[in-house]
Amino acid sequence: MTTFLLFVGTILFLVGIHEGGHFLAAKGLGIAVEEFALGFGPPVWARQRGETRYSVRIFPLGGFVRLAGESEAATEVPFERTYYGQPAWKRFVLSLCGPLANVVLAVAVAVGAILGFGLPRPQVAGLVPGKPAAEVLQVGDVILAVGGRPAWATDDVGARIRALAPQPVPFRIERGGEEMEVTITPTFSPADGRYLVGAYFLPQIVLAEIEALSPDAPLARAGFAPGDRIVSACGEPVSSFYDLYAIWEDGCRETVVDRAGDRLDLPLPDSVDDLLEGTSFRTLAPRYERPAPAEGVVLAFRQIADAMVGFVATIRGLITRSIPAGEAVAGPVGIAALLGEGMRAGPVVLLLLVALISLNLALFNLIPFPALDGARTVFALYEMVTRRKVSPRVEMVVHAVGFAILFGLLILITFQDLRRLFG
Structure with a gap:
């Protein structure tokens, strides 16, 4: 339940920041905003303030800012205050402000996490x-x-x-x-x-000491038990799991184990999967330090830059099929699982994960696919370059088709996440 609430709160917060960027830009550019909504589906709360309706909807998987004239529904707002009544440069700026808000948030959260808790x-x-x-x-x-x-x-x-x-x-x-x-x-x-x-x-040390062991785990069948500490393998001293793994990679399968002061000779399995399956090794906590403020800011920006490079590399890999989609894409269930792991890992990891999700939300929306902000910038750029305006009706249809495709992909990815999570 805690993971679910964390997921809902995080998504609503990040979507709220994203849509807030569009909302404030629209207000600043003189475009009428008919509704600011968090979530999709039937509203569970709504309030009218001035010309804008604010609502929270039942499915917390997104949100939207509905601008006057953006759909074919009748509006009493003068044409010069509607979305399609704006010059192309205003629509271009408006489309970028949502992703920009998420990028700014990602940087702020990363800086705050690093300076506040250390690395x-x-x-x-x-x-x-x-x-x-x-x-x-x-x-x-x-x-x-x-x-x-x-x-x-x-x-x-x-x-x-x-x-x-x-x-x-x-x-x-x-x-x-x-x-x-x-x-x-x-x-x-x-x-x-x-x-x-x-x-x-590595940031933390994994000891060659078994903390937990499933009864049917391969190591359990080999005679290992919780609390066992592997002290040597094939005559080489072992101080950590990675010492053990390095010796195991060289073909060693013989270990000396300390069990409550007694020494036992026990074999290791031949498969790395069998070495890890159903087994948890004791891990020492990482050592955190706060960097100097200037260095912390640089580290935060480096994290953001590395994440951007990684996002672009992932998109390229998906296009060239060098990266399987199942390994690179996560839906709501996958994101919730990541947030749960981040919460257990500590505040720094959780906050950096939130920053990464915010950044990915920004970059994903900049992809020039119908219904995303990137497509809206393309339409605006086309008009700015060619001086020819795409029919609003055509653009609406394109975005509607894109939204339907994205919704279908979301369902497929969710099923994939569930299958990956529960086998």
Whole structure:
């Protein structure tokens, strides 16, 4: 129930901001607004104030601002105050203000989350035996800087290392409350086709200790039990799950387990799915720090920019079919599940997720597909460039068809989310 209320509240808030951008722009441009609505379907609350009707509707999956003259319904508003009575530049600006409001909100939420709660520092979550990092780093080391640049969990530490390779890479770390400088020289991995130091850098450390185990899990059938701590594998010491995984990838299937002080020899499964299925390993909480205000703002803008690049890459992948639609698209059920996970992960993750959803709402609406803001900007641009106006009736029909298609896709995506969630 909590996840459902969080989802409804988030969607209504983000849609309200989006439609509020259109609403304020319309008022500022002198266009009559007949209704400002949150949700679709029959109204559960409505109030008339001046020329505008404000309503909340039963299905909280969207919203709209109905402008005078935008539909074929009769209106008493003078033509010069209707939507189609406006010059193209005004309709262009009006169409952009909804997405712009969501982008501004995304930046504000990201900045507030980072400055208010901080970000996790990357930590050494695991080491690959025989690799350069294993000689210098220890599991649990906190990475403060890489190559002279501050390191945060939102950064790709591996990408920073590869950018400096093959030269030695300076690290500033914290170990046991003390800061120190170390240097690691990456080595080229033919199997991966890139330079690596042989360490897993993550915001939290997953221990090689079983916290929960389903009775029918493969590890349970192999003799493991909740509370078991894997201390070594094939003679190599194990400090974290990623240590164990790195040794497992090399073909090791023999472990020594500590169970309440007793040592047991237990085998690992051959499949990575069997290694993880029905098993939960104990996880240490991330370490959060607040960056300096200027750095926090830069980090927030970097998050937004990376999300924009990711959105464009996803759209390109969907068009070229290099990314399956089922993996890239989430509907209401999928978004609700993500928000639930974000809530359990903590306020920073939840707020950054809300910022990401707001940004995606803006970018999605800018796609030039009928019924979306992007299509309305295209119609306005066409008129501005050609000096020829598309018939309002034609534009209305185009948007109506687009809305029907989008509604159908929403239903299909929702069924897909349910199938993915419940198997």
